[in-house]
Amino acid sequence: GGIITQTPKFLIGQEGQKLTLKCQQNFNHDTMYWYRQDSGKGLRLIYYSITENDLQKGDLSEGYDASREKKSSFSLTVTSAQKNEMAVFLCASSWTGGRDYAEQFFGPGTRLTVL
Amino acid sequence: GDSVTQTEGQVTVSESKSLIINCTYSTTSIAYPNLFWYVRYPGEGLQLLLKVITAGQKGSSRGFEATYNKETTSFHLQKASVQESDSAVYYCALGDSNYQLIWGSGTKLIIKP
Numbered sequence: 001g002g003i004i005t006q007t008p009k010f011l012i013g014q015e016g017q018k019l020t021l022k023c024q025q026n027f028n029h030d031t032m033y034w035y036r037q038d039s040g041k042g043l044r045l046i047y048y049s050i051t052e053n054d055l056q057k058g059d060l061s062e063g064y065d066a067s068r069e070k071k072s073s074f075s076l077t078v079t080s081a082q083k084n085e086m087a088v089f090l091c092a093s094s095w096t097g098g099r100d101y102a103e104q105f106f107g108p109g110t111r112l113t114v115l
Numbered sequence: 116g117d118s119v120t121q122t123e124g125q126v127t128v129s130e131s132k133s134l135i136i137n138c139t140y141s142t143t144s145i146a147y148p149n150l151f152w153y154v155r156y157p158g159e160g161l162q163l164l165l166k167v168i169t170a171g172q173k174g175s176s177r178g179f180e181a182t183y184n185k186e187t188t189s190f191h192l193q194k195a196s197v198q199e200s201d202s203a204v205y206y207c208a209l210g211d212s213n214y215q216l217i218w219g220s221g222t223k224l225i226i227k228p
Contacts, residue, residue, distance in 0.1 A: 004160070040124075040220060040221070041220050041221075042119070042206065042208075042217075042218030042219050042220045042221060043206075043216075043218040044218075045215055045216075048215070058215070090160075090161065092161075103163045103166075104161075104163070104216070105160075105162070106160040106161035106162065107160055108159075108160050109160070
């Protein structure tokens with residue numbers, strides 16, 4: 001089996017601050033994802049990447065940057081933190097999708113609080 | 116656009132009783148979306164519970180079942196007899212035409228002893 005690690009587990013920032021969240025996976029999966037989950041809501045896709053150095057925008061990409069430095073890691077940057085961004089950020093990975101929608105494996109999440 | 120609606124908030128069921136969590140979907144991008152149930156147990160990450168990729172078929176896992184009903188655009192999650200270990204948050208999801216998942220808001224299942 002494999003594991004997805006997200007750091008930090010809790011992130012506290014000031015409004016307007018640039019903040020970076022990191023994700024590592026050892027499944028050797030091709031595709032990695034960043035989701036945001038607000039309290040009591042479903043997951044919304046921010047960015048995904050189907051291979052190293054690839055980036056694809058999800059529905060919620062405005063206000064975020066992402067970087068796929070290598071196959072095993074995918075980082076997300078909040079470019080200017082806002083109070084209404086307090087949420088849990090989830091990283092996931094999968095074999096390359098396609099019609100069969102490869103199963104996504106999730107990390108434990110990073111909880112962001114903006115003061 | 117595509118959307119998923121599931122039983123809101125939380126559901127409380129007595130141990131050994133039956134469970135149903137409703138899920139309905141709406142899609143404009145794809146005629147026959149793949150449908151999924153994911154689960155998050157306390158202290159663990161989200162994980163796939165079951166998926167069905169063919170309309171009319173049933174998926175099952177860990178005693179849970181869900182049938183893909185194209186006519187009613189539903190994918191309800193059912194279990195005949197719940198146990199305390201089923202306490203978790205359950206998410207219904209749809210695979211859209213861009214091979215991405217559209218998620219419901221989650222339903223927290225609480226089991227009464």
